[in-house]
Amino acid sequence: ARSTYLSEEAIKEIKDLSGKDPNIIHAMAKKYHISPSRVKEYMENRERKQQVRYQNADNFWDKEIESIYDLYSELPY
Known part of the structure; x- marks a missing residue:
């Protein structure tokens, strides 16, 4: 089964709303x-390993893309 990956902002929103309202879940x-x-x-800070790996991979590619942009900015035009 395919899982829905949540952004860090979505996870933070869920965690921040923990315990606020019984219907929030x-x-x-x-x-x-x-x-x-x-x-x-x-809400119980038990993220799945799959979600954590996805976020780490996303951060890896963000850094790679940023380094490529840095290389291009140094090229003479």
Whole structure:
């Protein structure tokens, strides 16, 4: 099954709303197209390894792209 990857901002929003309202779990599940049990995992700081690997890979490519831009900025035109 394919999992929905959440941005760091989405995960932060879920964690920040933890304990605010009993219906928030279902609201966040609907908003981000994930299961209520997965929302609970984020609220309890139990991210899945798959999500963590995805975020690390994303950060890796952001750094690679930034270094390429830096190289291009040094080229004489």
